[in-house]
Amino acid sequence: MESMTQKDPSQFCDKEFPMTDKDFEFICELVYNTCGIVLGDHKREMVYSRLARRIRSIGLRDFKEYCELINQKNSPELSECINSITTNLTSFFRENHHFEFLENKALAEMKSRHSVDKRVRIWSAGCSSGEEPYSIAITLAKHFPTPWDFKVLATDLDSNMLYKAKNGIYAEDSVDGLPSEKMERGFVRSKANRQVKVKPGIQEHIQFKRLNLLQQWPMKGPFDVIFCRNVVIYFDQPTKVRLFERYWDMLADGGYLFLGHSESLSKDSPNFKSVGRTIYQKI
Template identity: 55%
Template sequence: MKEFLFTERDFKEIAALVYNACGIVLGEHKREMVYSRIARRIRERKLTDFSTYLAYLNSHKDQEFDAFINALTTNLTSFFRESHHFDYLKKQLVPALLVQNKNSRRVRIWSAGCSTGEEPYSLAMALHELFPSNWDVKILATDLDSNVLKKAHTGVYSAANVNGLDDALLKRWFLKSKDGESYKVKPKLQQLISFKRLNLLQNWPMKGPFDLILCRNVVIYFDKDTKDLLFKRYAKILAPHGHLFLGHSETMGKEHTEFKNLGKTMYQKAADARTV
């Protein structure tokens, strides 16, 4: 028997709140995940069941809604995840940008759904080695979850988190704690990244254009209409010939003529893309 009463009506109300707030679809297969994560909030607030919690949530949105959304967002990431994207970055994309952007010497990259920061820090480590020091290279890293953004901004990771990173990268870009249990990103690397909270379905304050957008393992949680809208918005804010990288289990339909499919979940803005 479960600790808290959790009815079908409770589940549907939670799913509707999450979908309306950020476009994430919570299907029936997510029911147990929803129970376990919201149960923590019920204990935290010392409430008695899901119905009481939802009543509290609706009457205390300023105090509780961010924690509610944070509890239901999935955050799974690692350094240099999906290595084929970084191979393409090194061998194809950066050499092209060195030519295309030679006059401005400016490069802008957006990590959309950056979670705890491993993705943008991986990008920063890679890009620092690939562009001359007189180039203006910046990474915008955004996420809906304020808790993971706090961790990302702090840049402190356990020894297990950095396991698998090359020793040379560890020595160059991280400060090891005295007890050897944690590693902190050096300020020089952090300076390349701006961490901001952003709901992808709301207005975007940045204007772009971006040379590369990474939205990996994010759109898998959206329904088709939301994905289609997001892809169109990405095309609009990308520079001509800009790139979009998706996650390993995500695809874009052929109807999206704004993009050319490069394979391995990599897409390039089409030369004749219509983004109005």
């Protein structure tokens, strides 16, 4: 029986929009060179289904034409291509052990470190539709009242997700199960349309910016904590190592890096020590 991952040149030629091996390989290479995301053969169906929507919406005939379009210099469609391929699965206070560590351990260290300047900085790298940075800001707001100056930098590659994040409006069921204390601190309910909106007092502490993690970073740091969860799973090992080195440079001494539940630092990143489940401290 033929392997499910083996390439079949005709597999995607009898669909609505023909996609040859050459088309798929071009897309994989362009996506990798643009943002470091590795697309294997097992992602072929996903790539087809998501980009077929783009081809249909802009009126092209096939993937060959689409490849020509995204290969044009400064093509705005390249951004739409990346937006379509990246996965954005998140929720408020997802992987709650990170927020418990932030509140019960890291915040006390920040207060001591910044007892004079009262300036706290956290980076949500790969913030998706905003649930993560809002969860961080809601946590910090409880512990850093005026005159403390705390800011959360929230970055993502996907411009569509950033637009949603900046609006701060979510379906009511997205906050189901949150404690009443977090609800009261962070959200206003709209019973008319079954939505919640993040309170302005929380939003004012967050700056949303589009950022490709593999390109130059305009910010200088240092950050007390960096959240980079469920992002590096898309990168190959050399890209991960370079990224972790750059995070190390951006962290304050003793600062923390939080990764996703299926991610970890390897022996190639000796300048961090594990201090909890997918929690690492700069050494």
